[in-house]
Amino acid sequence: MQRNQTKSQTMWSRSLPGVAAAVVFFLSTMALPAAAAVVEHTFVVSQMNMTHMCKEMLVTVVNGQLPGPTIEVTEGDSVAVHVVNKSPYNITIHWHGVKQRRNCWADGVPMITQRPILPNHNFTYRFNITGQEGTLWWHAHVSYLRGTLHGAFIIRPRHGSSPYPFPKPHREIPIIIGEWWAMDLTKAERDLTYYLADDDPSASTINGKLGDLYNCSGVAEDGYVLDVEPGKTYLLRVINAALFSEYYLKIAGHKFTVVAADANYVSPYTTDVIAIAPGETLDALVVADVAPGRYYMVASPNQAPKPDPQHPVFVTRATVQYNNKHNHSNNGDVPVAPEMPYQHDTMTSFYFHSNLTGLRHSQRPPVPAQVDERLFITLGLGSVCRKGDSCVRGDSNDSITVATMNNVSFQLPAATTPLLEAHYYNTSSMDDMLQELPGRPPMAFNFTDRALIPTGPKELRLEPTSKATVARRFRHGAVVEVVFQSTALWQSDSNPMHMHGHDMFVLARGLGNYDAARDVDRYNLVDPPLKNTVLTPRVGWVAVRFVADNPGVWFVHCHFDFHLTMGMAAVFIVEDGPTQDTSLPPPPTDYLTCGHNLVPDEFYLRSTKTEVPDKSGV
Structure with missing residues (x-):
């Protein structure tokens, strides 16, 4: 195409003359790179009082700042962040958009890639910044606490006097x-x-x-x-x-x-x-x-x-x-x-x-032309019964509202081992913990029918859903195309879908229901943007493509925190490649172990204050 x-x-060429020459210079000349550095930070997570609108609030922050400290690095640097948890909550830090090549251990998702850092405990995140430059950010990955635990992560280019x-x-x-x-x-x-x-x-x-x-x-x-x-x-x-x-x-x-x-x-x-x-x-x-x-x-x-x-x-x-x-x-x-x-x-x-x-x-990867696996994922709401398998739904207190991907709401397994660790050691319990994320929704309907927003006959038959630890496995190097389809079940929100460990080519987006026979012809296979967070439009769809070439267990979820808390998430598992350089290495020597962490309960991801039991025998 x-x-x-x-x-x-055209507007750019008028607004800032000379940019063409600047781009040519950028692409054709590179100065000798400076030596890579190790950038170290200490993050002290604690609580402090802040007053706004005449009301004092106890707020959880990093280093007494809101927003938290900015991390500035140069491409090629290594990063070490020492997290000292003086808050009453379990904490992890996610480095949003950092690809963590062959280093899923540092991705910072509780019970997906690591056990959380308990109150009065420390942990050091270590990772390299390779092949990325621009603006990213860091935040707590314990849902709502990221509202105050966040900051900028800036990666500057290594090359040239005009970088x-x-x-x-x-x-x-x-x-x-x-x-x-x-x-x-x-x-x-x-x-x-x-x-x-x-x-x-x-x-x-x-x-x-x-x-x-x-x-x-x-x-x-x-x-x-x-x-x-x-x-x-x-x-x-x-x-x-x-x-x-x-x-x-x-x-x-x-x-x-x-x-x-x-x-x-x-x-x-x-x-x-x-x-x-x-x-x-x-x-x-x-x-x-x-x-x-x-x-x-x-x-x-x-x-x-x-x-x-x-x-x-x-x-x-x-x-x-x-x-x-x-x-x-x-x-x-x-x-x-x-x-x-x-x-x-x-x-x-x-x-x-x-x-x-x-x-x-020249440094931008080409859009992969051949697709190995295609997924069509609907994003919406549903309900599960509070007790048993049968209940009154709609506006009833018998059911709980959940958010879903292909009609399944994500929940963590009742296990003491993070999914990444179980995956790496190929534990026998791994298959028992996971349910495969369906490649399509269980039922076809008019996904963007506004009549589904209010509770009523149309909506009630589509409302029942289930909860499970849903995951999808990909062989190393597979090219995966995903169409995210927003639905109008109970609401017609847009959905910013964030994928850990990979960038996605955004091929096309549209309003209404996706129709492959019509919409594939609209794909931009020449110069689509690369994103780690892709906004699925309200009552619309977005088509993305990515190469599953980063081994590990990667979280995929909506970045509206109410949707994440309600279960609009899944796990993508990328298998090892055929060589050592395409395989996940073992966990770092200071990886958090069971002896330093709680057995998960129903609020493990909920950041609630918890009593630390004696787990010396674990």
Whole structure:
């Protein structure tokens, strides 16, 4: 399929002249690389009091910071992060988007790849950064606690004095969109798990600050301020660390030129609005080229319209403030505000993600042409009975709402051994613990029928589901194509699907039901973007392709934390290849063992306070 030059490429050539020469230089010249380094950090996980909107909350943070510390490395470096758990919760840290080549042991998913770090225990994550550059992030992988345990992970190129395939920016600034919860995050998760309540955050944040739309007894909250100099170019490394919402981001009077997504370069795309879902990262250039003054940077969540359940929409804003050495802008001026998309406008997100294409260069892997295995995975809600196999469903208290992939809701097995360890040692219990993730849903229906959203006759026959530890095995090197199909069962949310250990080529997306006879012809096999988190559009689908070449046990899940908590997850197991270099090595010598950890109970992943039993005999 031949692709024409995109509109975004044309807009880029007008907005930043000389970029073509910069790209040619980037692709054709490389300076001698600097020596690789070992980058070490110590993460002390503890609790501290923070006050917002006149309410003091005990918050779990790393090193007393929210967001947590930024890790900055150069491609080729090694990383060692010493985690000291002084919190009352079991903790793991996931390095979101780091591929962990042949090092699944450091991926940081409790009871999938490791036992969690108990209160008053330590653990060191060690891994290499090879073949990646751009913006990623780290976060706790104990569900809701990632709302306060997160930070940026920045990988800079090793080559050349002009390291980027775009003009070198004057400054690089992480912009982390998050949420402020005026309640205990572990309680919010328990409420959702047992369908006791549907809690909401109290505010949105940019770089941990609520902004002046929120106040305490009439005094406005502090907002993040970005000082810029006229004429300078800034690289914003945007991360959505929120638990619940996709966000639109705008700066009044300014445009973004998106140059990377999920630590993969994209063809420069110029736009006045960014759409970013939980788990995604975007790198965008902003030129300070308008009249000096003060301008609001606004982050606003979107949500599906009724009859979907409606939640409060919390908008936050920072300030972009022009300064120079001789003339400071008037800080008393009221900043200019942008016009934001409507909260129920999900088409802006659809078009934004559809307009991203991969930047073609010599280091980019080709799109695999032949497919070895195809999966069609529906994403939706369902219910299981609280007791027994038969119950009243719908709005009844006899059943619990769960989230599913192909009508199965993920649950951990009742075992003391992480799945990765059982897989590596080929324990006989491995097959007993797992159920194969179906390659298709058990029943075909009109997946995007809006009549399925309210409880009623249509929905009731499709609601029953099951819980299991679902997994899918792939031989090493297999090319796998997955179509994720969002459904309208009880809600019509989009679904940001994150895959650990691999990047995915995003071949196409569409609205309505996927139809292979029609939609395969739309696949972009020339320059699709590479992503680790792919937004499946509301009542729509997305087709991805990846090479299963990283041996290990990898989690695949929705990055809306309410969906993850409810079970929208599965495990992809990639088998060893034929050589030592294509096989998973043994666990590190300091790998957490049974003697240092709890036997899992029903709240093992729920981050609840637990008493540590005597397991000296394990």
